[in-house]
Amino acid sequence: MKNRTMAGSIGAEIRQRILDGHYPAGSQLRQDGLAAEFGASRIPVREALFQLEAEGLVRIHPHRGAMVAPLSPAEAAEALELRGALEPRLLALSAPRLTADDFARADTLLDEYAAALRAGATARWGALNTDLHLLLYSRAERPRALGLVGSLLAECDRYTRLQLSTDGAELERADREHREIVRLCRNGHVSAACALLVDHIAHVAAALMAFLGDGPGSTKSARIV
Amino acid sequence: MKNRTMAGSIGAEIRQRILDGHYPAGSQLRQDGLAAEFGASRIPVREALFQLEAEGLVRIHPHRGAMVAPLSPAEAAEALELRGALEPRLLALSAPRLTADDFARADTLLDEYAAALRAGATARWGALNTDLHLLLYSRAERPRALGLVGSLLAECDRYTRLQLSTDGAELERADREHREIVRLCRNGHVSAACALLVDHIAHVAAALMAFLGDGPGSTKSARIV
DNA sequence: GGTGTTGAAATTGTATAAAATCATTCGGGC
DNA sequence: GCCCGAATGATTTTATACAATTTCAACACC
Structure with a gap:
């Protein structure tokens, strides 16, 4: 446990x-049950839930308890819209300042990604995707935007996980685009990398919307919620 | 007190x-003192502080307490950058859907603003500015982006309040631009309104940066923090 | 048969009190 | 004289206990 406070570690575990x-x-998410599960009182659980609500992963209704934020096409679309508005700006600021160590770490993530792809380990994919994106923006010196994009990436991972259970081809495309974005950044082609990032996010959004619309269930929200 | 829970009303009061x-x-912000001030226990105060930290108004260091988020030119610049990235998109989505009632309410806000301007009541200005901006975006059907912009507007108000103590001319310019934006939206000139909004935010950012840089103190952060 | 009401059970919200953690200060050693 | 370390004080964090609110179900009533 690297977190100094119990509420923090409980929050990290619930988020996971x-x-x-x-x-x-x-x-x-019943406070009593979670408290018993973690061997703690309800108060750190409450604080963890509040933190997760701020990240958008949990909804809290006063006097009615907390629930895992439901999945809806509208919210996925909004999260991807926000990503499309924010991430290219961050990349444009960060890409020129990325160091050799940063690119080395990006290569490591890409290799891990490819390994997970071959192994069919979709569980690892979400974290790797988030880490890669955040790494690319880490030199933008925009802490607030970075934290926000981190929350958005986590939220998007929830939808992508659904999608990958039926369609794995998107992973290969994402891998190619990631490699190309990293390559463009490394070679100093910042605006080209940003343009490709816009396409990347737009394509993820389009594929996800197509999936959510054509889900096996009859109505969209009923199937997802 | 309209809030159903004590933590909510305490949070609203602390934010104010x-x-x-x-x-x-x-x-x-000492929990004990705040609890005594509100005649409550420390637990709702804690929850209120967590909520305010998510909005960016409070910084919490584990085991070291909470403090009002310090003001720095870098954070002001980032908040205005984010506003510049998000608000035009929201306006583009919302403007075509604004109703006659919405415009009537906007006129009311503009009148109140003008009255406050004549009376020199800068205290009212922040809330009116926030209300007007959020009203213009209210039909975008983007709840997450709207909440985020609300937090950003609140944060920007803290800086603007500083600025207005020495420079009141900016208020008149903001008033003119607000009226023009509303007029353009009412007449269906959405893209022109968005372009003006971009200018509006950019000008606020430039004026604020000039003020923070030319503050009476020698160093920037020392004067502000 | 449908609807409104009333009661109990469960769950959340709050208060009080104990435990852990951090900053500070005082004393001792180099 | 200056730096390091332990005790102290304050503050946060967590646990336990109690109060307020909501929800669900049974039941009387229209």
Whole structure:
């Protein structure tokens, strides 16, 4: 446990379980049960839930408890819209300042990504994707925007995980685009990298919308929630 | 008190006091003192502080307490950058859907603004500015972006309040631009309104940066923090 | 048969009190 | 004289206990 406070570590664990799908979307998160599960009191659990609500992963209704934020096409679209508005700006600021160590770490992430791709380990993909994107923006010196994009990436991972259970071809395309973005950044072609990033996010959005619209269920929200 | 929970009303009150300057930037917020001040326990105070930290108005260091988020030119610049990235998109989506009632309410806000301007009541200005901007974006159907912009507007108000103590001319310019934006939206000139909004935010940013740089103190951060 | 009401059970919100952590200060050693 | 370390004080963090609110179900009533 690297977190100094219990609320922080509990929050990190709950976040992980939400992203893993261990706590399904829309399910109630009872403070008492969580407290018993973590061997703690309800107060650090409450604080963890508040933090997760700020990140958008949990919804809290006063006197009615907390639930895992439901998945809806509208919210996925909004999250991807925000990513499309913010990430290119961050990349434009950060790319010229990326160091050799940063690119080395990016290569490592890309290799891990490819390994997970061959192994079919979709569980690792979400974290790797988030780490790569945040690494590319890390030199922008925009801490608030960076934290916000981190939350958005986590939220998008929840939807992408659904999508990947039926369609794995998107992963290869994402891998190619990631490699190309890194390559363009390394060679100093910042504006080209940003343009490709815009396409990348737009394509993820389009594919996800197509998937959410053509889901096996009859109605969209019913299938997802 | 319209809030259903005590933590909510305490949070609203603390937020108001931060925006009013009643709790100055960088000052410690002791849970015990706040609890005594509100006649409540420390737990709802804690939850209120967590919520305010998510909005960016409060910084919490584990085991070291909470403080009002300090003011720095870098953070002001980032907040205005984010506003510049988000608000035009929201206006483009919302403007075509604004109703007659919305415009009537906008006129009311503009009149109140003008009245406050004549009376020299800069205290009212922040809330009116926030309300007007959020009203213009309210039909975009982007709840997450709207909440985020609300937080950014609140944060910007803290800096603008500083600036207005020495320079009141900016208020008139803002008033003119607000009226023009509303007029363009009402007449269906959405893209022109968005372009003016971009200029509006850019000008606020430039004026604020000039003020923060030319402050009476020698160094920038020392004067502000 | 449908609807409104009333009661109990469960869950959340709050208060009080104990435990852990951090900053400070005083004393001792180099 | 200056730096390092332990005790002290304050503050946060967590646990336990209590109060307020909501929800669900049974039941009377229209």
